[in-house]
């Protein structure tokens with residue numbers, strides 16, 4: 001048993017590595033705890049069974065693990081190798097030959113491992129490799145650490161008038177068009193003008209409280225507060241959802257991707273992707289060579305790639321009156337899936353592609369997101385003329401700020417990252433207060449003030465929050 005500690009450890013670390021790598025790249029918010037645990041357990045069991053099966057071919061478990069553990073790392077590292085393979089098949093003049101070439105490389109590596117699996121030195125290196133991968137991902141994750149501290153929110157306010165539905169469509173990384181132009185020389189749809197034409201109020205110079213998704217979404221829905229260290233942010237237990245609930249609203253959700261931003265089961269209405277695969281499932285699949293084969297099937301079901309149809313489904317969903325509906329969607333944030341013509345394309349699982357090549361693809365994603373949202377807003381307006389519709393980002397882009405490290409933001413990066421798009425459609429009496437929002441956590445205080453019954457008891461101070 002003792003001599004099998006290293007082989008078992010190697011299989012377990014190989015199974016944990018893809019999850020640790022996603023964590024290192026995207027932070028804890030990208031891995032829903034339950035799904036992360038299920039994937040980890042499933043991969044560990046599958047890896048150990050595979051190693052035991054190979055043991056029948058090669059004689060000892062140590063040799064079985066020597067073959068299985070590094071192959072698991074290669075399998076889940078496909079996405080990282082794919083660009084290199086793409087160059088190679090390009091040079092060889094093969095089109096769509098990447099999975100084929102990968103099979104050849106993968107097969108040759110497997111045969112080499114099989115042949116040399118009797119050599120103690122190869123065994124040791126092969127078994128140490130997954131551990132090295134896991135360790136490097138853990139170091140990267142630790143370097144990306146450093147968390148913002150929360151501040152308390154105290155509040156007491158009159159109930160909201162339950163008059164119409166309230167929709168909030170939050171798009172990750174939805175920047176302001178004039179900031180994209182001035183900071184990145186990127187011309188996109190003039191979303192300010194387009195939403196104004198639809199009767200939305202588009203306040204100028206809105207900035208987010210935090211440059212990161214979970215903290216920013218929390219600061220919006222918890223009226224200024226970000227989750228503390230180790231504290232979980234959940235939309236359903238946020239101050240905003242609680243306030244709507246208290247005032248007799250139903251609560252609806254569209255959910256995808258990040259841990260706390262999927263439907264939890266507490267919703268009265270949940271619109272989610274049809275495939276049953278979460279964004280985390282597809283993120284894991286996208287790392288593997290299986291993905292090119294199932295891409296077309298997934299394309300019709302995964303959430304980010306089908307943003308227009310998901311928005312249409314939300315807009316056409318008959319909600320119980322009144323409902324507060326919150327939707328979080330990843331685009332225009334990477335990974336980028338849209339062509340210039342808004343067709344879903346690409347095999348990308350990298351949530352960090354804020355590089356030079358990314359600017360153009362971000363522009364496509366931006367235009368597709370805005371066009372689809374404008375269509376959805378028109379549909380909602382026709383069906384539900386009194387609805388309040390909020391369209392916002394959580395932060396801007398980060399093309400000038402390399403790496404996932406928290407803190408240490410140069411001014412140029414701050415000027416790019418913090419300004420955020422916001423547009424609100426609501427009754428004319430609220431337009432002035434909407435127009436004066438300059439700070440994203442002040443969004444809901446303005447919406448609540450708008451929704452309070454004129455006959456409600458008045459507070460002496462501002463009827464929202466202290467922060």
Ligand SMILES: [Zn+2]
Nearest residue numbers: 172173213394
């Ligand atoms: Zn974000």
